[in-house]
Amino acid sequence: MSIITVATSKGGAGKTTVAQVIAGASCQRGLKVAAIDADYNHSLSDWANTFGTYPIEVHHEVNEANLVPLASDLEDKHDLVVIDTAGAAMQATVFAIGCADLVLVPSQLSSSDVIEAVKTMHLVASASQITKRKIEARIILTDYQPHTNIAEHSEGELRASSVPVMKTKLNRLVGFKEMTFNGEVPLTGVAGQHVVKLMFELEQMGVIPAQKMVRVS
Template sequence: MSIITVATTKGGAGKTSLVRIILARLAASGIKVAAVDADFNHTLTDWVTTAAKHPITVHHELDETKIVPLIAELQSSHDVVVIDTAGAASQATIFAIGCADLVLVPVQTSSADIVEAIKTINLIKSASLMMKREVTARVVLTAVQPGTNVAEHIEKEVAKANLPVLKTRLHRLVAFQEMSFTGIAPTSGLAGHQCSNFLDDLAALGGLPESMKIAS
């Protein structure tokens, strides 16, 4: 069993897209996955109920007093629980970070994404101190446009801020945007290859159960 929380206080940074990739790829591999949607926009809940092609349990929960018991309950009957959070600081996000084995912090191509990623990583460090337990966290560079000045700038800013970064970069690809209506995570081409590498990185960090083999 493992719990992955996707969080950043920056709106539109790619949180729900990362959650979709994890849920769709794991569910397609027959892994029992559950999702908690802690965003008032309920984008993830809508996607699971209307677009996802494989069984995924989803609960929309904004109440910070209910989110931890809900995650604990889901954990007892699923292999992986993934939590999508709102694009602004909320108490529910803090509790979702506190529960997690791994927190992913997406960063797209703006300076605002970096500023909010730094705040979010600091929030995770505070949560770790408070709980006397290290919560593993990684920035995920997504919607990357390789070979551009902006991509180079973001890499430099992330390095300058000493942010822990996931090895795999996800490029800005139509296949990732299409997921919002096809419900299917890419398994072929560049997007499929990047999804597989992304999941391998999560497994290596202990974000997925150890025995889990992900179909590429």
């Protein structure tokens, strides 16, 4: 149904974290999920294969010539395809952006994160021009620390750049780090609330299907 690509040219900004959260939480909702790991480091595929917590069909594919046909084939067979990309400039990233319904651009709270996130938003705008269709893109703040000067400063820079930002932020929470060791996307606690909020926002944007109501008779 949809392809969500997670991309930014800044390394360590939270791409794989965001991809894990969305892929895992979508499985928890009963959606049929596939993922493409387009990073040479294959962190997302390692995570999915090591724990096997979720029935995600994961492919490691860094060759740009194979990426779009693979994404399109997976999209036909799944409710959602999540594509994680590399932190360095790679042609595969441009192709992953070109075939996306939504590009999420993670940014932590630092000047270099914000600069690279804004550059990536411009790359999405260029890809929109090439493909002659509007590719939706939003910055998502990760490892976020509310009520700090750096948060105020980073958000001010993003506002000045007029780039759209997701309402949901993933705060700096241990649950998002534990996920890398236990394979489970947080369901409870504050981290769980952030996950629910993110999923709701994606649902409102129409990129993931609305959660089905379970009737209790």
